[in-house]
Amino acid sequence: xxxxxxxxxxxxxxxxxxxxxxxxxxxxxxxxxxxxxxxxxxxxxxxxxxxxxxxxxxxxxxxxxxxxxxxxxxxxxxxxxxxxxxxxxxxxxxxxxxxxxxxxxxxxxxxxxxxxxxxxxxxxxxxxxxxxxxxxxxxxxxxxxxxxxxxxxxxxxxxxxxxxxxxxxxxxxxxxxxxxxxxxxxxxxxxxxxxxxxxxxxxxxxxxxxxxxxxxxxxxxxxxxxxxxxxxxxxxxxxxxxxxxxxxxxxxxxxxxxxxxxxxxxxxxxxxxxxxxxxxxxxxxxxxxxxxxxxxxxxxxxxxxxxxxxxxxxxxxxxxxxxxxxxxxxxxxxxxxxxxxxxxxxxxxxxxxxxxxxxxxxxxxxxxxxxxxxxxxxxxxxxxxxxxxxxxxxxxxxxxxx
Numbered sequence: 001x002x003x004x005x006x007x008x009x010x011x012x013x014x015x016x017x018x019x020x021x022x023x024x025x026x027x028x029x030x031x032x033x034x035x036x037x038x039x040x041x042x043x044x045x046x047x048x049x050x051x052x053x054x055x056x057x058x059x060x061x062x063x064x065x066x067x068x069x070x071x072x073x074x075x076x077x078x079x080x081x082x083x084x085x086x087x088x089x090x091x092x093x094x095x096x097x098x099x100x101x102x103x104x105x106x107x108x109x110x111x112x113x114x115x116x117x118x119x120x121x122x123x124x125x126x127x128x129x130x131x132x133x134x135x136x137x138x139x140x141x142x143x144x145x146x147x148x149x150x151x152x153x154x155x156x157x158x159x160x161x162x163x164x165x166x167x168x169x170x171x172x173x174x175x176x177x178x179x180x181x182x183x184x185x186x187x188x189x190x191x192x193x194x195x196x197x198x199x200x201x202x203x204x205x206x207x208x209x210x211x212x213x214x215x216x217x218x219x220x221x222x223x224x225x226x227x228x229x230x231x232x233x234x235x236x237x238x239x240x241x242x243x244x245x246x247x248x249x250x251x252x253x254x255x256x257x258x259x260x261x262x263x264x265x266x267x268x269x270x271x272x273x274x275x276x277x278x279x280x281x282x283x284x285x286x287x288x289x290x291x292x293x294x295x296x297x298x299x300x301x302x303x304x305x306x307x308x309x310x311x312x313x314x315x316x317x318x319x320x321x322x323x324x325x326x327x328x329x330x331x332x333x334x335x336x337x338x339x340x341x342x343x344x345x346x347x348x349x350x351x352x353x354x355x356x357x358x359x360x361x362x363x364x365x366x367x368x369x370x371x372x373x374x375x376x377x378x379x380x381x382x383x384x385x386x387x388x389x390x391x392x393x394x395x396x397x398x399x400x401x402x
Contacts, residue, residue: 031061112164156379230353311377
């Protein structure tokens with residue numbers, strides 16, 4: 001990228017106890033790196049004027065360094081505006097509710113969101129008496145004190161949450177940081193065309209459901225077999241990216257042996273209407289293909305924005321972090337998704353998957369979802385045009401940091 005210089009900070013010494021908890025690990029690494037970060041900022045400041053520092057939300061610990069040096073600090077929220085509204089309002093929840101969310105079993109009202117059930121919140125928000133919760137609260141307080149927040153979304157997609165943030169509803173009695181929605185930012189990829197795209201070329205328009213769950217989207221062998229049964233019974237075309245189940249252990253990053261993992265005869269029975277991809281599929285290119293009619297997704301924000309960009313409705317299957325909140329938003333606010341209902345352990349039955357795939361293709365509700373997705377596609381394109389909401393937000397952000 002022209003005019004961008006990269007400086008890689010050395011990895012700090014990691015206490016052994018941190019390695020057992022991924023969220024705590026992510027939040028503590030920046031804290032351990034603060035001395036080196038401060039030294040580098042001081043060196044840069046000797047030869048240049050530092051107008052601003054932009055910090056990923058998970059690098060919140062760096063806020064203390066920038067605050068000490070007097071550099072205006074902005075946060076980058078790679079999740080959506082609805083989850084950002086939850087984050088900004090959470091200190092109010094912390095003060096108002098004495099009970100842990102894990103024990104609450106009721107709905108919570110948060111500005112800019114539909115009523116949220118206590119079980120919708122991320123695992124880190126469920127129990128107060130944990131180190132992770134303590135780190136979370138510090139992060140949220142820092143975000144509130146920032147000069148502004150860049151969020152990967154756009155006005156037409158999350159207008160209600162963005163309005164709640166802008167009008168101060170999420171930080172009652174306090175200053176609300178300006179918010180700059182600059183999405184959707186989609187990387188088009190490149191290189192050799194994947195064989196699954198050639199298979200899609202042969203399928204009828206809007207006839208395929210795509211199942212893909214990101215790099216961390218792994219399922220047990222039992223769940224994979226259940227998914228296969230659901231797709232088999234649905235009778236609809238599918239493209240499915242499969243990763244090895246966690247019980248494979250050290251071989252989890254290797255290509256899965258799908259003939260062993262999936263039910264006997266599944267690949268033969270579905271060979272004329274299904275395509276199974278080992279480990280990785282070019283998600284952006286698949287969602288852009290005219291044969292794809294639906295997307296079974298973990299509801300990560302990147303996947304949500306890609307689906308919106310290409311007008312593909314979602315069947316939501318959240319797996320971790322804020323994804324349950326994202327599904328709630330997609331189903332009840334944006335009305336761009338069907339929910340997959342899982343049990344308390346997160347298991348989804350073949351019957352449930354079959355039902356939702358059929359609902360997407362065969363019902364009036366499914367047709368309405370596809371219609372709304374096409375409308376959102378137009379709105380996403382408009383946001384990124386000159387004078388569009390996201391381009392205007394980006395210009396405003398650049399004006400305050402340069």
